[in-house]
Amino acid sequence: MSSSTQAASSSKPSPVVVSSRRRLGVLAVAFLIVAASAPLTVVAGGVTSTFSVTHVAGVPVSFLLLAAVLAIFAVGYAAMSRFIRNAGAFYSYVAQGIGRPAGVGASVVALVAYNMMQIGIYGMFGFQVSMLIVEKTGADIAWWAPVLVCIAIVGWMGVNRVDLSAKVLGVLVALEFVVVIAFDIVAFAVPASGLSTAPLDLSGLFVPGVGAVFAFGVAAFMGFESAAIYGEESKDPQRTIPRATFLAVAVIGVFYAVSSWALALAIGVGKVVDPAGIAPEEAGPPLFFGFVAANMGTIWVDLMSLLFITSIFAALVSFHNAVARYVFSLAREGVLPDRLAAVRHRTGAPWAGSITQSIFAAAVVIAFAIGEAGWNPDSGPYPVLTLFTWLTNSGALGLVLLMAIVSVAVIGYFRRDDRGVGIGSRLLAPIVAAVALAAVFVTILANFDVLLGQAESTMTTFLLPALVIVPGVIGVLWAYRLRSTKPNVYRQIGHGADTGENLLGVDDAEATVRND
DSSP states (O other): OOHHHHHHOOSSOOEEEEEOOOOBOHHHHHHHHHHHHOHHIIIIIIIHHHHHHHOOTTHHHHHHHHHHHHHHHHHHHHHHHTTOOOTTTHHHHHHHHTOHHHHHHHHHHHHHHHHHHHHHHHHHHHHHHHHHHHHHHOOOOOTHHHHHHHHHHHHHHHTSOHHHHHHHHHHHHHHHHHHHHHHHHHHHHSOTTOOOOGGGOGGGTSSTTHHHHHHHHHHHHTTGGGGGGGGGGBSSHHHHHHHHHHHHHHHHHHHHHHHHHHHHHHHOHHHHHOTTTSOGGGSSHHHHHHHHHHHTOHHHHHHHHHHHHHHHHHHHHHHHHHHHHHHHHHHHTTSSOGGGGOOOTTTOOOHHHHHHHHHHHHHHHHHHHHHGGGOOGGGOOHHIIIIIHHHHHHHHHHHHHHHHHHHHHHHHHHHSOOTTOOHIIIIIHHHHHHHHHHHHHHHHHHTHHHHTTOSSOOHHHHHHHHHHHHHHHHHHHHHHHHHHHOHHHHHHTTOTTTTSSSOSOOSSSSOEEEEO
């Protein structure tokens, strides 16, 4: 073992992966990325919720603008990924580009944000599964019951091979694209109130509530930046990660712009922008499925309902994997308890991080289930408008902040040594991305009351963003404490994969685990 690794070891032995097979190619990583955004979940769940909450018609053009911003961000991000391959991704990038305290702060924000995204999606899953059971059997099942079952299944998948997950997600995503394209064709053929290009007009976007639209939009893209998380498990990280990232941004941006335009036409642009146009009982997914039932038939409704559930499931698996890898990366370096770095002997999967995320998700879902008692049914479906909307958009806020910080980290990383990277990738693109993402962050923050469907700001308006931002500040302070109390751990922050020994994946045949 190298001396740097020995210095980073704590008083207790920690399990470290010595080797495992690299399995993931460009398409496999791209499928994992797109699966995190879950095409059918975005269109039938996210976009319908956006229209229902914001009443802004310009949602389609927002996807194009966000795709442009994120593509610029990806230029510097991809350049940095050529030199840093770590399951901690954002954490490692910020630690090496800005400093270790900022890296730990970013890691905590990332953990909170990804957990919020993943757990929030459970709200949509529970609602859709319980509605399908009621429709088909008449049995009234509480939304949280199928969620708890799903948490167990996702947790089981998290401790198994990543390439198996990639294959499953790939099939599901392909089917989702097919049914959403079918919906788009019908929506353009029989629009509710005629064809209209209003949803593509910028003037229809930059109105009160635009920040809320950006939050929903960013949530739809989330996962595209997670390519770097799989850097240690990719066949050729220097090529696989950048290509998968740009492919995901292009596919997500164009596809969602067209599909949200089709949905606006299916609902009716006039109905979308009218604050009283969408009744509470039809808000969210019913906007999508109501059109499908009326214009495509029951068979399509059943097919899309089933794929909607599997789409949400795909997103849950992808975000779960991201959280598990962040936990693994932090524990491996001693920032979190070293027991959380435990991996499976046969596959190298970070099972301790997977189980930790599952337990946390179950606790939050149970808390929301208890809180349901005070909900007014006339306000709309509880898990969709609380667990889903509140948490996914809070998570999106945190990830926008992280990407802005990472853009600055790219500049810092290449400042002393450009490593042969052009000025456009290491300086110009990161500057533009940092400014643009900071502007999006401020806009979302200013419109957070709209996200929550509130006429005016309440305690929740400030509490949810604080749950994302404050832990990051605590993380920075914790890093400074580590510097004084555990200098060996502090020196290793953000450099977990640099020793060459403790990767989640290198080119050897099978994974083995060793106690240092």
